[in-house]
Amino acid sequence: MEKNIKLSYIVSPNDFLSAGAVSEDVKAHLEEMEIDSEIIRKATLAIYESELNMIIHANGGIIDIEITPDSLNVEAADNGPGIPDIEQAMEPGFTTLKPNSDMKAKGIGKGRGLSNIRKCTDFFDIETELGCGTTIRFGIDLK
Amino acid sequence: MGAEFYHSVHLDVELCKGCINCIKRCPTQAIRVQHGKAKIIKEYCIDCGECIRICPHHAKSATYDSIDILKKYEYTVALPAPSLYAQFNNLDDIDIVLSALKSFGFDDTYEVSAAAEMVSEMSRNYIKKHREDAPFISTACPTVVRLIRVRFPNLLDHLLPFAAPVELAAQIAVKNAMEKSGLPREKIGIIFISPCPAKVTACKDPIGNTYSEVDGVIAIKDIYPLLLPHMKSVASDPEKCSVSGRIGVGWGNSGGESAGLLTDNYLAADGIENVIRVLEDLEDQKFGDLEFIELGACNGGCVGGVLCVENPYVAQSKLKKLCKYLPISRNHLGDEVPQGALFETEIEYEPVYKIGKNLAESLALMARIDELCKKFPGLDCGSCGAPTCRALAEDIARGFAREGDCIPLLKESILSLSETISPNQ
Numbered sequence: 409m410e411k412n413i414k415l416s417y418i419v420s421p422n423d424f425l426s427a428g429a430v431s432e433d434v435k436a437h438l439e440e441m442e443i444d445s446e447i448i449r450k451a452t453l454a455i456y457e458s459e460l461n462m463i464i465h466a467n468g469g470i471i472d473i474e475i476t477p478d479s480l481n482v483e484a485a486d487n488g489p490g491i492p493d494i495e496q497a498m499e500p501g502f503t504t505l506k507p508n509s510d511m512k513a514k515g516i517g518k519g520r521g522l523s524n525i526r527k528c529t530d531f532f533d534i535e536t537e538l539g540c541g542t543t544i545r546f547g548i549d550l551k
Numbered sequence: 552m553g554a555e556f557y558h559s560v561h562l563d564v565e566l567c568k569g570c571i572n573c574i575k576r577c578p579t580q581a582i583r584v585q586h587g588k589a590k591i592i593k594e595y596c597i598d599c600g601e602c603i604r605i606c607p608h609h610a611k612s613a614t615y616d617s618i619d620i621l622k623k624y625e626y627t628v629a630l631p632a633p634s635l636y637a638q639f640n641n642l643d644d645i646d647i648v649l650s651a652l653k654s655f656g657f658d659d660t661y662e663v664s665a666a667a668e669m670v671s672e673m674s675r676n677y678i679k680k681h682r683e684d685a686p687f688i689s690t691a692c693p694t695v696v697r698l699i700r701v702r703f704p705n706l707l708d709h710l711l712p713f714a715a716p717v718e719l720a721a722q723i724a725v726k727n728a729m730e731k732s733g734l735p736r737e738k739i740g741i742i743f744i745s746p747c748p749a750k751v752t753a754c755k756d757p758i759g760n761t762y763s764e765v766d767g768v769i770a771i772k773d774i775y776p777l778l779l780p781h782m783k784s785v786a787s788d789p790e791k792c793s794v795s796g797r798i799g800v801g802w803g804n805s806g807g808e809s810a811g812l813l814t815d816n817y818l819a820a821d822g823i824e825n826v827i828r829v830l831e832d833l834e835d836q837k838f839g840d841l842e843f844i845e846l847g848a849c850n851g852g853c854v855g856g857v858l859c860v861e862n863p864y865v866a867q868s869k870l871k872k873l874c875k876y877l878p879i880s881r882n883h884l885g886d887e888v889p890q891g892a893l894f895e896t897e898i899e900y901e902p903v904y905k906i907g908k909n910l911a912e913s914l915a916l917m918a919r920i921d922e923l924c925k926k927f928p929g930l931d932c933g934s935c936g937a938p939t940c941r942a943l944a945e946d947i948a949r950g951f952a953r954e955g956d957c958i959p960l961l962k963e964s965i966l967s968l969s970e971t972i973s974p975n976q
Contacts, residue, residue: 411914411915411918411919412914412918413914413917413918413921415921428835431835432831437917439702439904440904440905440906440913440917440945441905441906441907441910441913441914441917442905442907442908442909442910442913443910445704445705445900446705448705449705449834449835449836452835453835453836456835475914475917476914477910477911477914550910551910
């Protein structure tokens with residue numbers, strides 16, 4: 409009777425009102441399972457950050473999620489411009505937004521995105537191609 | 552602790568028509584309609600009173616004590632909630648209410664608002680000392696505490712470790728009454744006059760304390776009409792007995808408890824849906840550096856309790872007017888924190904929403920739920936007796952319902968069946 413759960417979401421670009429829809433849905437799933445609340449918190453945060461990344465920087469994308477008895481695996485593929493310097497992008501505090509961007513007023517652009525995701529996850533991988541988009545994959549142990 | 556999940560909202564089966572108003576309104580999805588009658592799932596019920604408000608057939612009610620409870624004791628003390636004062640028109644002196652309570656039959660009164668001022672002071676001291684653990688969540692609303700206990704385990708550490716002011720008030724009232732009357736404890740009745748059913752539950756089945764000194768809880772709406780004639784007769788010369796200031800009385804309104812903390816760095820939300828949204832965002836750490844979070848399940852705060860008489864917003868305005876000429880605070884802590892004001896035991900997480908005994912089992916069940924959800928029409932029509940399609944899917948996975956309970960699906964299958972039997976019609 410063992411089965412994995414697969415969830416797939418389309419994230420639309422610049423749609424701030426639906427930011428958090430993916431992370432909330434996954435959270436609702438996890439909350440009903442025998443999973444430690446700290447793990448749920450990390451998973452929700454990591455997914456929320458990748459959702460925001462897609463909405464703000466990357467022209468939307470697709471988030472695929474698989475929950476197995478051992479781990480939560482996420483693949484987030486966006487339609488963005490790609491990242492020229494991944495190492496720089498991973499640094500906490502790095503942001504491409506200009507200081508006077510109106511996004512700043514929304515509390516966005518503090519440069520926490522990618523580094524935050526890496527901090528919350530047990531496995532993290534990023535693949536990017538300029539002009540084509542970026543795919544991040546991460547996993548969180550559920551046990 | 553709390554293993555029994557006592558709740559004071561109760562259903563009159565005779566009056567229930569099996570409509571689905573309550574299942575849609577319940578914020579914790581605690582109600583199902585089965586075999587034509589509503590049924591409250593006691594583990595999920597947080598005593599918010601929303602179903603009492605919405606039920607068009609008045610089949611839902613709160614369980615509380617009748618006024619006759621006064622006869623059970625030789626000496627009785629009334630503990631009026633500040634929201635009681637907000638029910639009366641043109642009330643400019645709290646002494647009138649307190650004197651009327653005595654003239655009505657109580658031997659003494661002790662205002663919950665007086666104890667609230669001490670809880671405010673305790674909270675101020677506590678927050679100052681533990682600033683690094685902020686934000687702190689108020690524990691004054693028992694519905695909110697119950698909600699956090701079953702749904703927001705991450706936030707349990709943020710709860711202030713204090714019982715609601717009525718507990719402290721009851722303990723002080725017991726001490727005063729024993730001194731004044733010389734009677735043993737069992738002959739003294741400490742009666743709380745409550746705005747809501749959640750406070751009834753908090754006294755019968757306290758969370759964080761092993762027992763409550765409150766002996767009985769009566770509803771504001773029951774005592775309100777009985778007090779009016781007494782208020783008229785004492786109005787010209789009421790006994791001077793009120794001991795509370797603006798901070799204590801203000802607790803009846805949403806934002807009142809926060810005002811007592813003398814900081815601007817707080818958030819006050821009222822109404823159960825709003826409270827849930829705040830808690831969800833708080834859990835996701837979407838707030839910055841707030842010091843205090845005041846949450847009240849009822850619109851407007853305690854004045855919006857389901858056992859109150861007056862419109863919550865009118866009551867708010869009345870309470871504000873009443874506070875205007877009161878001194879800021881008239882109750883202060885002595886050298887030590889009163890023992891009864893603190894929670895005796897830690898509030899523990901009750902995972903009532905979890906499905907499956909272990910991760911593998913819950914995963915399998917969850918996959919089944921997702922599968923069922925895809926099959927259902929997604930109308931959330933409630934015809935099956937569950938509030939949403941997902942709730943029905945969960946009930947099926949838990950073994951409480953069947954796929955055939957979905958009425959639109961059933962309709963579809965009947966239609967296709969009849970088409971198979973007589974294809975020309």
